[in-house]
Amino acid sequence: MLQAGDWAYSETLKEHFMNPKNILQGEDTDAFDGVGMEGNLQCGDQMMVVIKVDKEKEVITDCQWKTYGCASAIASTSILSEMVKGRTLDQAFHISPKEVAEALGGLPDHKIHCSVLGDKALRAAINNYYTRNGQEDKVKQEQVKVICQCMSITDHDIEDAVLEGARTYFELQERTKLGTVCGQCKDEAEVLLEKFKHIHFGV
Amino acid sequence: MKVYFDNNATTPLHPDVKKEMIAAMEMFGNPSSMHSYGREARANVENARRQVADFIGATEKEIVFVGSGSEANNTVLSLFVCGSSQCIPGSKMRSSIITTKIEHPCVLETSECLAHRGVRVKYLDVDQYGKIDLDQLAGMLGDDVGLVSIMMANNEIGTLQDIETIAEMVHASGALMHTDAVQAVGKVPVDVRSLGVDFLTISAHKIYGPKGIGALFVKKGVPYCPLIRGGHQELGRRAGTENTLGILGLAKAVEMRALEMPGEEDRLLELKNILRNGIENSIDDIHFNGHPTDSLASTLNVSFSGVEGEAILLYLDLEGIAVSTGSACASGSLDPSHVLLATGVDAELAHGSIRFSMGRQTTRQEVDYVLNVLPKIIERIRNMSTAYIKGGLHAASR
Numbered sequence: 001m002l003q004a005g006d007w008a009y010s011e012t013l014k015e016h017f018m019n020p021k022n023i024l025q026g027e028d029t030d031a032f033d034g035v036g037m038e039g040n041l042q043c044g045d046q047m048m049v050v051i052k053v054d055k056e057k058e059v060i061t062d063c064q065w066k067t068y069g070c071a072s073a074i075a076s077t078s079i080l081s082e083m084v085k086g087r088t089l090d091q092a093f094h095i096s097p098k099e100v101a102e103a104l105g106g107l108p109d110h111k112i113h114c115s116v117l118g119d120k121a122l123r124a125a126i127n128n129y130y131t132r133n134g135q136e137d138k139v140k141q142e143q144v145k146v147i148c149q150c151m152s153i154t155d156h157d158i159e160d161a162v163l164e165g166a167r168t169y170f171e172l173q174e175r176t177k178l179g180t181v182c183g184q185c186k187d188e189a190e191v192l193l194e195k196f197k198h199i200h201f202g203v
Numbered sequence: 204m205k206v207y208f209d210n211n212a213t214t215p216l217h218p219d220v221k222k223e224m225i226a227a228m229e230m231f232g233n234p235s236s237m238h239s240y241g242r243e244a245r246a247n248v249e250n251a252r253r254q255v256a257d258f259i260g261a262t263e264k265e266i267v268f269v270g271s272g273s274e275a276n277n278t279v280l281s282l283f284v285c286g287s288s289q290c291i292p293g294s295k296m297r298s299s300i301i302t303t304k305i306e307h308p309c310v311l312e313t314s315e316c317l318a319h320r321g322v323r324v325k326y327l328d329v330d331q332y333g334k335i336d337l338d339q340l341a342g343m344l345g346d347d348v349g350l351v352s353i354m355m356a357n358n359e360i361g362t363l364q365d366i367e368t369i370a371e372m373v374h375a376s377g378a379l380m381h382t383d384a385v386q387a388v389g390k391v392p393v394d395v396r397s398l399g400v401d402f403l404t405i406s407a408h409k410i411y412g413p414k415g416i417g418a419l420f421v422k423k424g425v426p427y428c429p430l431i432r433g434g435h436q437e438l439g440r441r442a443g444t445e446n447t448l449g450i451l452g453l454a455k456a457v458e459m460r461a462l463e464m465p466g467e468e469d470r471l472l473e474l475k476n477i478l479r480n481g482i483e484n485s486i487d488d489i490h491f492n493g494h495p496t497d498s499l500a501s502t503l504n505v506s507f508s509g510v511e512g513e514a515i516l517l518y519l520d521l522e523g524i525a526v527s528t529g530s531a532c533a534s535g536s537l538d539p540s541h542v543l544l545a546t547g548v549d550a551e552l553a554h555g556s557i558r559f560s561m562g563r564q565t566t567r568q569e570v571d572y573v574l575n576v577l578p579k580i581i582e583r584i585r586n587m588s589t590a591y592i593k594g595g596l597h598a599a600s601r
Contacts, residue, residue: 007517017514018521023587037589041551044511044531044539046589068588070513070532114532202550203538 009071010105016075021082024050024064032064034132036124039117043202045069047077049121051084053129058089065121069114072107076115079103080122089126093140095119116195147189150181155192162196167203169193205523206569210409210562211358211386211502212527216452217411217563223455224413227448234445235436244447251454255418258457259403260394267419267440268450272385272406273309275419276352278430278441279381279402280313283349284320296426297349297378299323303335304545305362306354307383311541314352323347332494333362333546340369344376351380355387359529359542359558360493361502363391370399379425385409385417389460390499391468401425407449411563412456416449463563471500471561474570478503478559481574486581490552492543501561504529506543506552507581509590515557518580524573529556551590 007014029035032050039046045068052062063081067074080100084092097116101107107115123140130138145155153176161175169190173179179186197203207215216224227247232240234248249263256263269275283296302314304326314324325343327335335353344351351373356363370380381402384393388403389410395403403420407413421427427440434442482489488508507515512528519526529540531554538544539553548556559573585591 007520017517020587025586027591041509041554041590042549044550044554048589066587066589066591068509068590069511070530071517073511073532074514074587111532 007071008108008111009075012079012103012105013072013075013107016078016104017071020074020078022062022064022078024048024066032062034125034127034129036121036126036128038120038124039069039199041068043198045073045114045117047073047117047121049077049081049118049125051122051125051129053089055133060084060087060089060092063122065118067118069117070111072104072111073114073117075104076100076107077118077121080118084122089129093123093126095122147192148176148178148181148185150185151177151179153178153185153189158189158192159196159200162193163200166193167197204569204572206572207525208559208561208565208569208573209525209527210565211361211558211560213408213414214411214562215564216413217456217459219459220412220452220455224448224452227451230447232447234447244445248445248447248450251450254454255405255457258461259388259405259420260396261420262423264438265395265420265423267421267437268445268453269417269419269441270415270443270446272383272404272409272417273307274430275402275404275406275417276307276309276381276383277313278419279350279404280310280317280352281430282426282428283322284317297347299325299345299347299349301325301327301340301343301348301351301353301378303327303329303353305329305333305357305359305542306352307358307385310352310354310383327353329362329545331547332497333357333360333492333542334494334497335364335369337365337368337372340372344372344378346377348376348378351378352383353381354383354385355393356384356390356499357493357542358386359540360504360546361386361499361560362494363387363497363499366398366400374399386499389457389464390501392464395420395422405453407453407456410456410460413449413452416446416453418453467563468500471565474561474565474567475500475503477567478570478573479505481570482577485574485578490548492546492548492556499560501565503559503561504543504556505559506548506556508552508555509588510555510581510584512555512557514584515555515580518584519557519576522576522580524576527558527560529558530554 029050033053034051037048048066050064051060054061063084065077065081067077097119100115127139157176161172166172166175172193232244234245252263252266256266318324329335353364355366366382373380379401382400383404385406388405401422405418407416429440431442490506492504512530513532516528529543531539543553
C-alpha cells in the first residue's frame, strides 16, 4: 500500500510555511517607509506588508509582513517578501498573484484566492510610501486586466458585477456579456467571481 | 510521537474487528444463494443483524444494512419525495420536514434538494452550546410536519440533544422521528425504545469498524421506501448484494463496544478535562465550543483567536498530531463551519477552531504531548498574525 501522500502543497510552499521568511517582529512599523494591509479576519485571510525603500533609487531594500491565514496564505506572503527585495517600486507594483503562485511551485485551485492578498497588500504599501513622500501623483490604482478579450471585460467589471449582485457565472454573463463569444475566459472569470464574492461578501 | 485525535472523522479498526474480517474474507458466498456457500453467508449476516439490533434495543427485522451513515440519512429524508402512487409513504406523508442548522451535510444538502422538489423544510436554530430550543420546535410542529430529523450527537462540537423528549413532542404532533446517531452510538448508551425514535442512523467506521457499512433502524410498521431498488435484499428495503465483510465487521465492532464502553466515558471525560484545563491555562484568547457538560466525552472543540485553523492543523501534523478544523481553508469552500456559525460564534473564531476527538486508544501521554506542543504552535502563528498587531493597525494604509 502507498504511504501517506505529501500535503496538497509543493515542497517550496511547505518550506515557506515551515520556515517563513521576514516576519515582522512586534507591532512597531515606524521604521518602515510604507505599510499596506488587505483582507479581513472574518473572511479568514488578512495580510500586512511593510517595506523599506532606498529613496534615491526607489528600490525596495526590505520587506516584512504579518499574515492571518492558512498555509498557502502564510507561504505566499513569505515568498513575496523575498521576491520584492531589490526590485524597484514600479517592478514590485506589477507582481501578479500568478507570479507568486508560480514561485511557490503552484497552488491547488481552491487555494488561489489565499495568495491574491499578498500582492494587493504590497501595492497598498507602495502607494502608502508614495503618499508619505509627497508623490501622490504616483499613487496607482489597481491594475486593470482584460479577462474577456471578445467583449473587453476587465477584472474591475467583474468586481462591479459582483458588487451589483451577480453571484453565479450565469448572472455574471447576464450583467457583463462576458464569455458570450468564444467562452475561453470562463475559468478565469469564475475564479475572479469567487474571489470577489469572498472579498466583498465573505461567501 | 504520533497522536490520532481525529476519531470523529474516522477510527482505526479494532484489532478484534480486523481478525473477524480477515476470517470473514474466506466466506465469499452470496447470502441469497440456496447452496451451502450462500447459507453460510446468510447465517453470518443474520447473526450480525441480531448483534446490531441487540446493541440498540431493536428487533432484527428493524435493522437495514446500508453503505454508510450518509446513505441511511438520505434514505430517510427521501421518503418524502416519491411521487409514485405505488409508494405508500410518498403519497401519504405530510409535506413538511423539520431539521436543524447543525446537521451533517448529508442531511442539510438532501433537505435543500427536497426543498427544490416541493417539500417545505424548516430549520431549527441552536443556542450558543449547540442545543436546539424545544419551544421553537413546539412552534414548528403541526399537522403539516411529516418528519423531524435531529442528530443525537454533533460531530464537530459533540453537543448531545435530548432525543427522548424531542421524540415525545414529535409523536404527539403526529410526525415521525429520525435521529442521526452516527456519533452517539457506541459512545453513549443508545436504546431505540427508550429514545422512542422511528429511524436511527449508525455508521461502523466511527466505532472502530470498517468503512462503507452502516445500518438504519426502521421501527416496525413505520412507512418506508427504499432509496436503492432492484433487489429483495434487506427484505426489499435496500437492493444490492450484502456487504458481508462489512456487516460482520460492524457486528464485531458493536460487540466490542458493548464490552469496552463501561468505564470508557469516565476515562475520556477525565482526559478531556485535562486537555481543556491545560489549554485554558497555557493559551490566552480562546473559546471553547459546544456544551460544557451535555457533550461527547471524547470531543473538545476550541477556537483560537487570531489564528487560522488550517495553519494550526498543518503545524500539528508536522509534530505528528492529527486533528480537524472548522476553518474554510481546510474544507475547500470559502465558508467556515456551519455548526459553529449556527452557535453564534464569530466567523474569525470559526476559522480558528480545532476539534480534538479522542478514542478508545487515547492515552494520558498523548494528551500531555498535545499540551506540550500546542501552546508553542499557537504562539508561533500569533507572532506572524495581523490579528495580533494592535498599534500597527493605525499605521496601515487603508
